[in-house]
Amino acid sequence: MSGTSITYHRPDDMLGEAAVLGRGLLPRIDAFRARQRDDGTVHAPGDQDRRALLAIKDEAARWFAGHGRAAQADALAADVDDWLAAGLDTAPHFARSRDALVAPADGDWAAFLAPVQTTNSVPPVGRRLEFFLVRRKEPDALADLAVRYPHPKNNCQATVLLAGSEGVAKGNCIVFFPENVAAHDKVAEQDYAIFFFSKFRMIHETFAVPSARAVLTAESVPRASTGMGPEVCYQARSIWGYLHDYFHHQGSWPLDQHLKLKMNWFIGLLEELKVDAKTVLACHEGDIPYADEQIAMVLVERMFRYPLDAHAVRNFDAGTGVFLYSWLRERHAITGDGDRLHLSYGRVLDALRELVDTIEEMEAKVTTPAEYRAAAKALVRTQLREGAEGDRYAFTDDQLRLVRARDRLSALPPLRFAPAQM
Template sequence: MLETNLENLIRPANAATADVLRDQVVPLIDAFRLRQTALGVIPDPTDSDRELLTRIRDQVVAVFGDIGRDVQAQAFADDIADWLDRGLDEKPYFDRSRDAFSRVGDGEAALFVGVTRATNSTTPSGVRLELFFIQRHQSRLLAEVESTYPHDHDVHMDVILLAGSEGFTLGNCLVFFPESVAAHRPIERQSYAVFFFSKFFDIHRTIAAANAGLLLDDPNRFSSSARLDEYLCFQVRSLWGYLHDRAHFSGPWSMADNAVLKMHWFIGVIEEIKVDVKLLLMAREGDVPYFDELFSMILLERVFRYPLEPHPERNFDAGTGIFLFSYLQDRGALEIRGGVIGIDQGGAVEALRALVVDIEALERDSLTPDEYRWNATQMVRRYLVESTVAGDKYALTDEQRILRRHVEHFDAVPPLDFSRTPSA
């Protein structure tokens, strides 16, 4: 496999468009999003707010035109017109922009502008006006795995982030889904899923691996994923993303027919763990490469990074990591000794194999959506205890708090900045 880096993959025309967006459009959007609340509205909007949004509309429509996206240009202009007519102190709806966005081919660029949630980004959080401009990249490694393990419902794009507003360029947002967009109508089926894996190299090394190094009894035990170079890290993370999504479309409650049901918080927790374990078992027992790197990557991200997110009691990804931590501890594959964490990889794999068996039995025994929701909630509640705080999905136990022992250290570090294109 030829060694390369992400910067060398960027097409000149896409780099030129990224420069235009960064110079002329992104500053306007970053100024506007600060005027919004977490619900996307602007209380007591002024003429200046309306004028700024109109400038943004004109600039964005021009760029869409330049890159041949006339349908998106019209959709965005109509969404803005509708919001201006109703008033910026009313909730924004960007159904047209959401539905006009689509997947592109390898090496091609895509632009999204609309009010959306940038999950796990830096503050201010919530749904706000955001922009991202990306180039899709499918690595040779992933293409080989796809040929062996085809995915009939594949809608994902692994991308290089070329330009974006602060919600996407500052902090840890790695995903964009249509259900994240502020809209009147919920989606019936996902038609795309965007993964900003050009950001992953820095996030994984400086947060996940760093926190694991502070908490594990052997800091080097699960460091193989953090030792990958930038491009190989992108490729292995792409394997995780592809096989993870493929596993969602298996079992009696396949994502193909139950996308909305899978968004239920407690179903989602066991679903995310299940599909990660299924891909690990496939890698261990089949011909998917980089099992050790995949195992350490998933373990470090879920257990040692996600729980560091602000207010983990309300953060879905944090919930999956804390569930996994406590499950492994309950099964004897993880121990806390002398204030540090020890994990037995072999024991963890076998424990997780048993967990998949239990989850899939739960799915088969759940004959209705209500039964599925109830059974999933009961399983999750074994490890994520109910909170007395309104809005919290669970309460952290004293043992679970070890994962956040060094959170003040990470909070004191400025969020990672991805406002420029990747470099070697």
């Protein structure tokens, strides 16, 4: 690609590029991903599939190179060529593309193309070909916040989604990590973590809030995160994202030093709950912008949206919400046995402090990864009972309250996130 002429674009110009992509490259990608299976392979690939992928490669490589991303263009071309040589009925390996992506500076843009697992998106979900174009937009309060909560290696990017293929532009996927990319090797360290936070408001209002209203009494539903304007919601969600990741890098077993271990299902579940609980407590106790909004977001999303997943008993995020619900029930922070339950804000805070203390005490006692895995599983099993073969847990009758609105909400049409929703 070194001989290709390069035209650089300012970040503000990329919105126009989103429209161009929507007329050309994105429809090609969506058509190809429809041919893929969950593992990224193409069943009984023919010449038409090969030609389609070559056309995508050529158009995308020209686009990347023409926008100053020659390294990504070269990586994409090499990954596609190797996949074609191995056969499209073999699992794709796009490690070059994964490693060529450089996190954008605040205000700059980034784009990516590879087979990617788009978590919580609209089915079919798997390692299918996906593209996104984003503009990084960090919250206005980040500079001051970072003084009080200095992140040792902040590699998270809050972004506005400008354009995306079906798995990104539809559904509830708001995260992209290097480990989501189809590749034969494991990621040792996260060099970037891109969050499509411009999608959050619509997801929260459409699914999380109505689900909470179906379970809780009207007066006890957390309200601060409801009815926010797009920009306010984006700012609040982005600060939550920063604090969440900041707390990942604290304590006895920080995420950046133990990434593979933290991917254990039981350890990871407790890790997510611990850092969100610490975020809630920091918002309650400190001078943090949009504190009430963040607290409501955490509680409503964790307990009332994540368990709605159709495969909740195998879904990691859903498990965090079910665990948290039962933890709060045991500590009388959620009370009642009738049609609606009552959430007590003060007791929630006490219960979250106890949860953080319990997890951190466990982490301080274990000295080996094997001990950590065993202790984490034992703690998780205090709230999540064993499930059927292949399932991580099983719902109790009381926990089934959390999915009361599942059928109604799952019948809604998939959310569509057009370019520049905000």
